Amino acid sequence: MPLPLEIDALNVLAARARAYAELFTLPLKDRNWRGSSGDYAGAGVGSSLDFQDHRSYVPGDDPRHINWQAYARTGHYSLKLYREEVRPLVEIIFDVSGSMFATPDKASRAIELFYFAFASSERSGASTSLFLIKGDHWQVIEGQAVFSHRWQETALRLPATTASAEPNLSALPFRTRSLRVFISDLLFPVSPENTIRGLTRNFGKTVTLCPYSKSEDDPGWMGNYEFIDTENDGKHQRRIDPAILRRYNAAYKDHFARWKASSIRAQSPLARIPSEPGFEAALKLEAIPSGAINLA
Amino acid sequence: MPFIISNPLGLLALLGIPVVLFIHFLQRESRRLPVSTLFLLDHLQRQSVKGDRFDRLRQSLPLWLQLLGVVILTWLLIQPRWTSSRSVHRVVIVLDSSASMSAFRKELDLGLREKIPPLSASLGTTEYSLIPTTLSGENLYRGTSFEGMMASLQQWSPSAGSHSIEQSLRVGRSLAGIGGTLIFVTDHPQSALPFGAALLSVGNPIENAGFAGLMVETVGEETTWRATLRNFSDKALARRWVLASGNQRTEPRYVDLAPGETRTLQGKFPKAADRLSLILEPDRFPLDDEIFVVRPVPKLILVSRTGASNTEPVVASLLKSLENVRQSEAGETPDLVFATYNPLQPSEPPPTSVVFLNQEQVPRQFFKGLIVAANDPIIEDLDWQGLIARSTPSIPIEDGERVLLWQGDRPMILLRGKGSNAQLVFNFDVVHSNASRLPAFVILIHRFIHRIRERKVGLELTNSELRQTIVVAHDSSPGAPPLTLKTASGRLEIPIARSAQLQTPESPGFFQISQGETPLLNSSANFADPREADFSQAAARSEVESLPAEISKLQSTADPAWQLWIGILAVALLLSWYVLGRPDPEERNNVLSRKSEF
Numbered sequence: 001m002p003l004p005l006e007i008d009a010l011n012v013l014a015a016r017a018r019a020y021a022e023l024f025t026l027p028l029k030d031r032n033w034r035g036s037s038g039d040y041a042g043a044g045v046g047s048s049l050d051f052q053d054h055r056s057y058v059p060g061d062d063p064r065h066i067n068w069q070a071y072a073r074t075g076h077y078s079l080k081l082y083r084e085e086v087r088p089l090v091e092i093i094f095d096v097s098g099s100m101f102a103t104p105d106k107a108s109r110a111i112e113l114f115y116f117a118f119a120s121s122e123r124s125g126a127s128t129s130l131f132l133i134k135g136d137h138w139q140v141i142e143g144q145a146v147f148s149h150r151w152q153e154t155a156l157r158l159p160a161t162t163a164s165a166e167p168n169l170s171a172l173p174f175r176t177r178s179l180r181v182f183i184s185d186l187l188f189p190v191s192p193e194n195t196i197r198g199l200t201r202n203f204g205k206t207v208t209l210c211p212y213s214k215s216e217d218d219p220g221w222m223g224n225y226e227f228i229d230t231e232n233d234g235k236h237q238r239r240i241d242p243a244i245l246r247r248y249n250a251a252y253k254d255h256f257a258r259w260k261a262s263s264i265r266a267q268s269p270l271a272r273i274p275s276e277p278g279f280e281a282a283l284k285l286e287a288i289p290s291g292a293i294n295l296a
Numbered sequence: 297m298p299f300i301i302s303n304p305l306g307l308l309a310l311l312g313i314p315v316v317l318f319i320h321f322l323q324r325e326s327r328r329l330p331v332s333t334l335f336l337l338d339h340l341q342r343q344s345v346k347g348d349r350f351d352r353l354r355q356s357l358p359l360w361l362q363l364l365g366v367v368i369l370t371w372l373l374i375q376p377r378w379t380s381s382r383s384v385h386r387v388v389i390v391l392d393s394s395a396s397m398s399a400f401r402k403e404l405d406l407g408l409r410e411k412i413p414p415l416s417a418s419l420g421t422t423e424y425s426l427i428p429t430t431l432s433g434e435n436l437y438r439g440t441s442f443e444g445m446m447a448s449l450q451q452w453s454p455s456a457g458s459h460s461i462e463q464s465l466r467v468g469r470s471l472a473g474i475g476g477t478l479i480f481v482t483d484h485p486q487s488a489l490p491f492g493a494a495l496l497s498v499g500n501p502i503e504n505a506g507f508a509g510l511m512v513e514t515v516g517e518e519t520t521w522r523a524t525l526r527n528f529s530d531k532a533l534a535r536r537w538v539l540a541s542g543n544q545r546t547e548p549r550y551v552d553l554a555p556g557e558t559r560t561l562q563g564k565f566p567k568a569a570d571r572l573s574l575i576l577e578p579d580r581f582p583l584d585d586e587i588f589v590v591r592p593v594p595k596l597i598l599v600s601r602t603g604a605s606n607t608e609p610v611v612a613s614l615l616k617s618l619e620n621v622r623q624s625e626a627g628e629t630p631d632l633v634f635a636t637y638n639p640l641q642p643s644e645p646p647p648t649s650v651v652f653l654n655q656e657q658v659p660r661q662f663f664k665g666l667i668v669a670a671n672d673p674i675i676e677d678l679d680w681q682g683l684i685a686r687s688t689p690s691i692p693i694e695d696g697e698r699v700l701l702w703q704g705d706r707p708m709i710l711l712r713g714k715g716s717n718a719q720l721v722f723n724f725d726v727v728h729s730n731a732s733r734l735p736a737f738v739i740l741i742h743r744f745i746h747r748i749r750e751r752k753v754g755l756e757l758t759n760s761e762l763r764q765t766i767v768v769a770h771d772s773s774p775g776a777p778p779l780t781l782k783t784a785s786g787r788l789e790i791p792i793a794r795s796a797q798l799q800t801p802e803s804p805g806f807f808q809i810s811q812g813e814t815p816l817l818n819s820s821a822n823f824a825d826p827r828e829a830d831f832s833q834a835a836a837r838s839e840v841e842s843l844p845a846e847i848s849k850l851q852s853t854a855d856p857a858w859q860l861w862i863g864i865l866a867v868a869l870l871l872s873w874y875v876l877g878r879p880d881p882e883e884r885n886n887v888l889s890r891k892s893e894f
Contacts, residue, residue, distance in 0.1 A: 098332070099332030099333075102330055102331070102332040103330075163334055163335065164334060164335035185332065187332050187333055187335070188335070189335040216332060216333055219331075221329075223327070224326040224327070225326055225327050225328075225329050225331075226326040226327065226328045226329070227329055227330075227331040227334060227337070228328060228329065228330045228331065229331070229334050230330050230331065230332045231332075236334060236337075237326065238337060248333075248336055248337060251336045252333065252336055255336065
């Protein structure tokens with residue numbers, strides 16, 4: 001199901017994503033952020049209401065933070081330290097290769113995740129950057145382009161790639177210590193370590209949301225097929241018999257097993273999200289248990 | 297319980313099995329499918345280049361369902377039926393006993409051996425009955441052995457002329473019953489046989505030439521024979537023939553017969569011989585190849601005369617016209633007396649006599665009134681309207697006397713008595729009438745004398761036909777010896793009580809009938825039905841081939857579960873159609889997702 005999708009359908013997806021953003025959130029609380037003031041705990045001491053520690057007063061400290069009750073008891077100046085609240089940095093990388101929109105349900109789920117990530121990021125007050133990527137080509141989009149669905153036009157302008165082309169993440173200008181939300185079906189034949197390394201560079205944290213459809217997981221092929229590559233519309237004659245199908249299923253499971261293992265090693269949550277069930281049910285299968293998505 | 301196949305052609309449906317397998321060997325048409333995981337397939341084996349349409353057979357539910365469907369369809373098409381081992385199938389074969397069948401004995405044997413056994417090949421017991429169309433009260437065969445029936449055919453010799461087959465078919469149907477099989481075997485095909493009989497015609501149009509008729513005339517002392525020879529075929533034929541008398545034979549003579557030609561052969565009887573035979577070169581139909589001839593001589597009638605002498609000229613002219621009549625001599629009892637009756641001097645006439653009224657005086661008046669004849673065979677078709685007779689007193693007439701002719705109120709001719717005593721009375725003056733010039737007068741007296749001759753026990757020589765019913769006057773008194781029929785093949789005694797059923801032999805030849813030491817008849821029996829000798833319409837035709845199916849239907853029951861098989865067949869085909877026609881898993885998933893998309 002190639003782009004563009006109908007605006008009405010996208011509006012529905014956007015509305016639903018905003019609603020789910022109130023129920024679920026990106027894992028922004030799992031780390032201390034640096035940056036401008038915001039709603040999330042920073043790495044340093046700040047002016048939030050969250051008590052962090054005591055320490056002795058040294059010249060130069062703000063006298064407003066002296067704990068006068070403790071001075072009355074002990075006769076020593078001590079300070080109450082409060083946690084810093086900063087604004088998180090979120091970068092959403094949306095894989096817009098043809099495989100993401102191979103089937104209507106997968107396309108809907110992928111766009112729904114994209115909208116959800118953006119809505120959740122915006123709701124948390126994060127500084128959000130958006131990237132559309134397709135193989136070696138990528139494009140930054142503005143936040144207004146998301147719910148106005150103009151991102152489709154940008155995605156369509158990205159040139160076609162070879163079959164199963166790897167997204168070139170190393171070229172993306174990620175900010176330091178940002179949260180990188182990578183929405184991709186991960187259907188490209190490269191080592192997961194390289195991709196995760198590209199996502200986590202500059203001390204970034206990565207969350208990978210991987211939509212998939214049952215037609216990929218358990219295709220049930222049997223007989224002759226003329227497979228059409230979703231990336232470049234290339235035609236490929238294949239004869240599928242039970243033995244080949246079993247080998248395909250094994251290769252498919254092995255592919256994502258390697259991705260899972262690499263994600264665990266990199267402490268970067270990866271959640272495969274099926275396309276068929278509802279959004280909430282789909283998140284509860286892997287996304288929430290793995291920490292890729294948190295309850296709000 | 298034996299099982300039979302009503303429709304063997306249904307087995308052709310089994311060809312559907314290789315067809316189904318062949319189709320499943322063919323690769324199915326490629327389905328177009330967008331796919332995003334081609335890189336996972338790249339290292340798997342690439343399949344089926346274009347043009348290679350065969351692949352190893354893959355087991356699948358549709359394959360087994362379709363094979364099951366073919367098997368069930370075959371089962372239904374062969375129309376299986378179940379028979380009981382205790383069932384008895386009756387086959388009654390009615391053989392056409394007309395003489396023409398004698399030319400096709402070999403074809404008959406082959407036809408029966410080919411057509412009859414398959415009728416009940418798969419049934420329990422078959423009871424065969426073999427009866428001829430000339431019903432004689434006995435079956436040629438009745439039993440369960442086909443070979444026994446064929447052996448009994450040797451005793452059968454068809455020699456009858458054209459005859460009705462309806463009665464024999466009626467008997468055949470009663471023997472076979474409603475469920476039995478009735479087959480009429482002939483050589484001339486007939487359409488629409490009654491009583492549900494099936495036709496088996498074994499004839500074919502063969503060439504035949506033979507004797508078709510015989511006439512023997514005696515003029516004075518010479519007897520001449522005339523034999524009609526006919527070519528029944530549509531081709532010219534050349535035949536040899538000889539004349540045999542006693543132990544002597546003439547040199548062979550040749551006759552050329554054009555297609556359909558009838559030729560008459562004739563000659564004089566040898567003076568010393570009273571019998572001869574004409575022998576034609578034999579062909580496939582032998583019955584008409586020989587004709588037997590005796591010099592015909594009727595029974596001798598002894599005649600005497602009494603009464604007035606003026607009737608002598610009339611009597612003399614009558615005797616002159618009669619055959620084998622002689623004046624009785626002293627010591628001989630006359631068979632017939634020509635007598636006169638004078639009403640003025642009445643006397644009792646002899647018991648067997650022709651009586652002329654003789655008044656001796658010439659009457660003046662003539663009889664007046666209409667002349668009316670009675671309805672009696674002896675006077676039938678005789679014209680008496682020209683009779684002119686003078687009025688005379690009448691002979692006394694008693695009650696119960698048969699009047700043959702009336703003129704006005706006057707009985708003119710009377711028939712008296714019964715049996716051997718009979719009097720033919722002319723109740724008018726014959727001498728003074730014109731009766732002697734009327735043919736009716738002479739013919740009436742000839743008929744009367746013929747009756748007397750028939751009743752006389754004596755030797756007669758005549759020619760007759762095969763199976764001809766004959767009447768031979770004989771002594772029927774209690775204790776009289778039986779009649780003896782003597783032919784070239786033997787002697788046959790016939791009880792007096794069955795003399796009314798006396799027939800000439802079935803085979804051509806000379807024969808004699810006698811009673812004790814008294815010879816009664818010397819005769820010949822000849823084939824005399826040219827219709828049987830004409831084979832132009834003979835043909836081979838059979839309606840028997842269609843009988844096994846009907847017999848099986850009557851003697852067996854259909855598969856009671858056929859409706860169940862049809863149901864299973866329908867389910868198998870529908871399930872196969874559903875499995876083959878259901879959408880691919882990808883397409884199905886797509887449809888489901890579209891429904892739950894928003």
